[in-house]
Amino acid sequence: MATEGIEAVYVETHNWGRSARFFQTLGFTLEFETDHNSGQLRNGDGPYVFIAEIPEEREPRTQIVLRAPDDLDLSDVEVVTPYEETHYGTREMTVRDPDGRLWIVQAPPEDRPVTPAETPDGTAVRTALWRALHVQVDAPPHVLEDEVGLRLARPGDGWRDRPDMDARFTSGFRASMVARARLVEDLVVEQAERGVTQYVILGAGLDTFAQRRPEIAARLQIFEIDQPGPQAWKRQRLIEVGYGVPEWLHLVPVDFETGEDWLKQLVAAGLDPDRPAVVVSTGVSMYLTRETTAATLRTIAGFAPGSTLAMTFMLPIDLVDEADRPGLTASANGARAAGTPFVSFYTPAEMLGLAREAGFTTAEHVPGRSFGARYFAGRPDGLRPSSGEDFLVATV
Numbered sequence: 001m002a003t004e005g006i007e008a009v010y011v012e013t014h015n016w017g018r019s020a021r022f023f024q025t026l027g028f029t030l031e032f033e034t035d036h037n038s039g040q041l042r043n044g045d046g047p048y049v050f051i052a053e054i055p056e057e058r059e060p061r062t063q064i065v066l067r068a069p070d071d072l073d074l075s076d077v078e079v080v081t082p083y084e085e086t087h088y089g090t091r092e093m094t095v096r097d098p099d100g101r102l103w104i105v106q107a108p109p110e111d112r113p114v115t116p117a118e119t120p121d122g123t124a125v126r127t128a129l130w131r132a133l134h135v136q137v138d139a140p141p142h143v144l145e146d147e148v149g150l151r152l153a154r155p156g157d158g159w160r161d162r163p164d165m166d167a168r169f170t171s172g173f174r175a176s177m178v179a180r181a182r183l184v185e186d187l188v189v190e191q192a193e194r195g196v197t198q199y200v201i202l203g204a205g206l207d208t209f210a211q212r213r214p215e216i217a218a219r220l221q222i223f224e225i226d227q228p229g230p231q232a233w234k235r236q237r238l239i240e241v242g243y244g245v246p247e248w249l250h251l252v253p254v255d256f257e258t259g260e261d262w263l264k265q266l267v268a269a270g271l272d273p274d275r276p277a278v279v280v281s282t283g284v285s286m287y288l289t290r291e292t293t294a295a296t297l298r299t300i301a302g303f304a305p306g307s308t309l310a311m312t313f314m315l316p317i318d319l320v321d322e323a324d325r326p327g328l329t330a331s332a333n334g335a336r337a338a339g340t341p342f343v344s345f346y347t348p349a350e351m352l353g354l355a356r357e358a359g360f361t362t363a364e365h366v367p368g369r370s371f372g373a374r375y376f377a378g379r380p381d382g383l384r385p386s387s388g389e390d391f392l393v394a395t396v
């Protein structure tokens, strides 16, 4: 059978695992599996089969996906839904044939030159690699298991030889990164259990909650804000690695320093401003001016009542434990050399003051030092977070 012109067969199922095994028995090989019960199989050079699990109450469909060139003349064709970008990096439309059948037509993504700005943010890659290093070099139990960021970052074989990945010298930072991510994750799970359905991540970087915890994430609307270039890169990598960008994950490009109205952009992306949200920002405020952070806090304080913010801030060096100061100084020097200097440090009192001025109902200081007892107690390897970064937890 000639298969030119047939791009794929799209198969819906009520059980992804069983359906994938069925096609494997027929000689298909798994090309990739996503974290949300779907995946792609292929047999030789023929069309691929894309299997997607759907809820029990929906009737599973099968559809042939036709391949189309870019320059189709559609004047005589009934287009049911015009070309739209898919979350897996193509464009698709639905057309009706003369007998009334629907066909999916797939075209390559619009030719869009990749700009040099579409590269990952180095600081976000570093924190993602530290999270992966925790799994790879520290003994279980792990405070957080996250190697997805490593897969997205694709740093190359020698990444563990980087000076900032020195397992011993940077162990305190590594522990801090996993502790702060864990605190946020615990908070989001707790808020989701209390019925909050919106999760906003400011300066999300290589945050991978959506990919690692799809069972919770898919019940939320998640909004990731980050700088446009690094975010475009992340979108591309999510597609390439096979996670895609599901409809509940909204990537909203914003540069906080331009003063643009990011709340308006969140609302345009689907945030309901009348319902509470959990808002987090980890490892971002030190890169922003005080004015920008104050304005950001004012915006969040205007979210619906019941909203919660968890935001980290860096302490002035004289409030950092003496043992941690050389590491922090090296880290600040590295950040400056990389073009992403730390520009803002806050005492806990200053940060609480900013939160109160912004209009939050409650504002609490959670010291980074408290993470030792909370997440690392009794570890024989002595892994402990360093002391330079604290949390503001505030409610609207």
Ligand SMILES: C[S@@+](CC[C@H](N)C(=O)[O-])C[C@H]1O[C@@H](n2cnc3c(N)ncnc32)[C@H](O)[C@@H]1O
Pocket (backbone or CB within 6 Å): 121, 123, 124, 127, 128, 202, 203, 204, 205, 206, 207, 225, 226, 227, 230, 254, 255, 256, 257, 281, 282, 283, 284, 287, 288
């Ligand atoms: C150290 S990373 C932290 C990433 C992630 N939150 C984490 O904890 O791993 C800092 C993040 O802040 C983002 N960022 C820095 N300046 C920003 C700005 N002006 N507007 C938006 N995002 C910014 C960077 O792109 C990066 O993703």
